[in-house]
Amino acid sequence: MTGYFLRRAAGALAVLLVLSVVVYATFYIAPGDPARLACGPRCNPEQIAQVRAQLSLGDPVYVQYWHFLQGIFAGHDYSTGTAVLHCDAPCFGLSYQNNQQVTDMLIERLPATASLAVGAMAVALLLGTATGLLSALRRGGITERVLTWLTLAGTATPVFISGLGLLMLFCAYLAWLPFPAYVPLTEDPEQWAWNMLLPWAALGLLESAKYARLMRSSTLETLAEDHIRTFRAYGVAERKLVTRHALRGAVAPVVALSAADFGSMFGGAVLTEMMFGLPGIGALLVHATTTLDLPVVVAVVMVTGTAVVIANIVADVLYAAADRRVALR
Amino acid sequence: MTARRTSGGPADGRPATGPLVAVSGLSVAFPSGPGGAPVRAVDGLSFELAPGGALGIVGESGSGKSTAAYALLGLHRDTGAEVTGAVTVAGHDVQAVDAAGLRRLRGGVAAMVFQDPLSSLDPYQAVGDQIAEVYRVHHRGASRREARARAAEVLDRVGIPDAARRARSRPHEFSGGMRQRALIAMALACRPELLVADEPTTALDVTVQDQILGLLRELRAETGMGLILVTHDLGVAAGSVDDLLVMKDGRAVEHGPVGEVLHAPREDYTRDLLAAVPRVNVRRATRKDAPHRAGGDDSVLLEATALRREFGRGKRAVTAVDDVSLTVRAGETVGVVGESGSGKTTLGRMLVRLLEPTGGRLGYRGRDIGGMKERELRAFRSELQMVFQDPVSSLNPRRSIGESIADPLRAAGKLDDAAIVARVRELLERVGLAPDSYHRYPHEFSGGQRQRVGIARALAPEPKLIVCDEPVSALDVTTQAQVVALLGELQRDLGLALVFIAHDLAVVRQVSDRLVVMRGGRIVEEGPADTVYERPAHPYTKGLLAAVPRLEAAEAPA
């Protein structure tokens, strides 16, 4: 087990290093003046010169990249001409437009993103596994047909359509809910929950369709296995066959997939955040892209990539723990 | 069709109130998809089994033997299959009984043992818990503790050492034989009156098979339960049952006491079937032109010295073949036998260089081909060919069989298109297929025919040596005999050298000049075939030969 983790960690680190090279190459070596891009469109020549010095753009490319990595692992000192600004590890540089350390900006945005991810995942898992299981057990019946079409419709509805629909229905016409405005959990838990309700529903519904499909196919697959036939041939009732012998095998891939998805939600729920005005990491990215705030863009890509890589390792471990036949090697 | 008869019970004085199993006019039909006529797997089958009796149902694939056995436990219910006729087990009408009654019957009155012991057990739960669960289904009042105790008891009975502790292991921690023992223990748990075993030893090695069959005999004598043994292997049935029912195309061909059916069959089909069964104790039919006489050439073709193959690296490295030395001369057949995991397939694939040896030397006519790069090897590829085990996966389903056979000729690039087609037609005829089959696809052929296509493909580049890796183990016994005969004929006519790899010692005896016995990646015994079969020197070979089931095990009719 320990050996497995060490190998996976080493592999993940390699993947992240390659990712950082790709990201760095794309954003800092690509055409255009990175200093101008990083500083933003409203910078004057002196400011650009200062940025160029801070990013050590005069140095060879590999030295620049080394500084970038150094910042992430050990922190970095920036000279602003008059004073030295220390940026603790993990340091993703400075957002010149906001005059703020990028890491601080990310931390600021984390609670909203985390709120969304946790709640939406709970909705998706509960709804998805229940729907998938039901449609597998009622195979051939009207229930299955209805659920199959609902699930298909769910997969075909992008979150900005379902979100818009929910807003129109619950906030505009029925007026049961206020238009969502993010309230931090620490400030007022009740308001936080009320305001998160629609984002959770929108993202959770979409994700649940995916889990429903996976759950259905894996349940059917498990029920077709030989050991189910054995227990049926020994008089075990159908309900017990499902709960005792099929469920665990059927849930394993769903759990694994949800772990992997959870990672990507941590940077990737861009659409939902924008749709409902949540001040999360995804919304930060869109803002940074439209205002050309390069250090922020790079940081979000790196952080999201890291979350996905870690989530995938967790997913593999969960899958192996649930399915004994898969050995961790 | 013989008269219906009731199989006799053992002489244990048990009152015979009526038959344990009574099947009459049983038909099972499966729907064949939209529009198609239903497929009749079992067609008007009738038989009876007295309490404590043992009946073997034998037949080739597609004869409906397993389908008939499943009907005894009502396993076709709710599957879409159409079942007609009457099935009575211990007084219960299986067709009419309600769902709860059927559940009580399953396991409580009649228990089933399946073919693949690994997939037949729940991989997530301890073996003992699975048996305890079945016990509690049929003994509502039993506590968890009692059920566990019963599980340990039956596991102990079937010969699992340290049963109370091993009951906590999961199936994957058991060996194949132990898993099958555990399944039999599950069947015993509720003291059923009937045990239905569906190919219970087919997935097992021959020595393990021998142990399991012995266990079944023992349990039957001890508990007095009835046994229905479904198998394709007449030898397996011969030593384990009182009566034999031979099935073909869903119908009973012959039914009678086992000795009578095996030694004085009344039906032609049974006679053909028996004639096709390879016998391990019968010498190979003498070849008119004795070994390595074809063309007068008996030079050494292939010479392996201390050949070795490992898979994986570091701590997890597994040595599949270890220090194997072997020579193959032109025109001779070397048989390679061994149980699963003996390394025989790995060895075969190294001999034709589908796998690269990790150690040792592999010489072909003086050249070391063991370490050659793919590019250098191309010159030798045509001379070393292979016939594969699985008739399904050995042909590309998307290409016509003619194109598959033509492939080596096209790759060589020596012949023009017309010459290639002519040669393929000639080869098809040579292996007993219609030359017009060129444009037909693999799925249009039966297993035996596909194997013939595979042989034609191997012959196409005019090889000097063909490695046959279990070429007949996926085939029915009559087809097996035909394919083996074809291989022998080709060898005689073309002067080919054959390496014949198989787990079935009887089949290997039919073709081999020399025999190599492998175990755990090493050769344990080697010598002229008749010598090894008749006077085995190594204890492992002795055990292997003793475990082969024989038709003679059944007593001849008095």
Added chain:
Amino acid sequence: MTTELLITAEPEAGTAPASGTRQVLRRLRARKSALAAAAVLGLLVLLALAAPLLAAIEGQDPNTYHDALVDSARGGVPFGDFGGVSAEHWLGVEPGTGRDLFVRLAYGARVSLLVALGATAVQILIGVGVGLAAALGNRLVESLLTHVTDVMVAMPLLVFAIALMAVVPADFPRPVLLVIAIGLLAWGGMARLVRAQTLSLMKLDFVSAARLTGGSTWRLARRELLPSLAAPVITYAAVLLPTNIVLEASMSFLGVGVKPPTPSWGHMLSTATTWFRADPMYVLLPALMLFVTTLAFTVLGDGVRAALDPREASRLRVGRNRRKARTSGAGGTA
């Protein structure tokens, strides 16, 4: 980046090769839902192809403002019922600008389909190439390509695609950029699938037999592997198509995709968010188009998969009863 976008059905490892194109088509025709989806998609393609013609018939073009048709007193809501439906403007006009909605939707279909098809084509090319090379290459090539694929799969796609828009010059044609961005970023899943499929094919005896013919590796790939890979690749491509449609719409919705005035459903939806009280038609129409298109592609993809993976051919499955190990990390295919 599976989140939020579309469901990427896990491609089955060891999907059985189907027996013949004709049978596949026959099985596909037997599925009513797939037929209906194909019909809807046919209409849609027709709409996209004939957009200029339809515009001419209606007598409108996508970019002309009609200030007279919107009520400037109410902030630009179109006059008339249902967003200003009339004989001249079949589906009404855009609030604020008064541009013809029908023509804009038809031109939007062009962008949507073009970007999705183009991106899918790029994904197939790269994915099949990398997957085959990783499966057939030597140890160095294999480990290099496998690692690169892992990176591509781990790449948060939407995030990276959005980020890319920050560095590419503004005058670069956006639809082309979207094709390149999606195609270059999202081939990881396809490469994994092709590699896994190739590896399991390599275990089959007919590939071993082909190796014994002494032909080159390229000959082997072309004759034995590619024909058998077609089925899973097509199936997976059918899953990628609707994903790509939604991806394009998402990016346009976020304002980093197709640039105005080029009509795009995603962009229309994003402006519609401010109009949905006053002019619900303007929300409903592009939403409906996007929904129907994605649904039709998804249903057709399901049908193709079912037709290509019939249970009849399941005997060819490589790892018989064993459940496959998870085939992909699922992180980044969509």
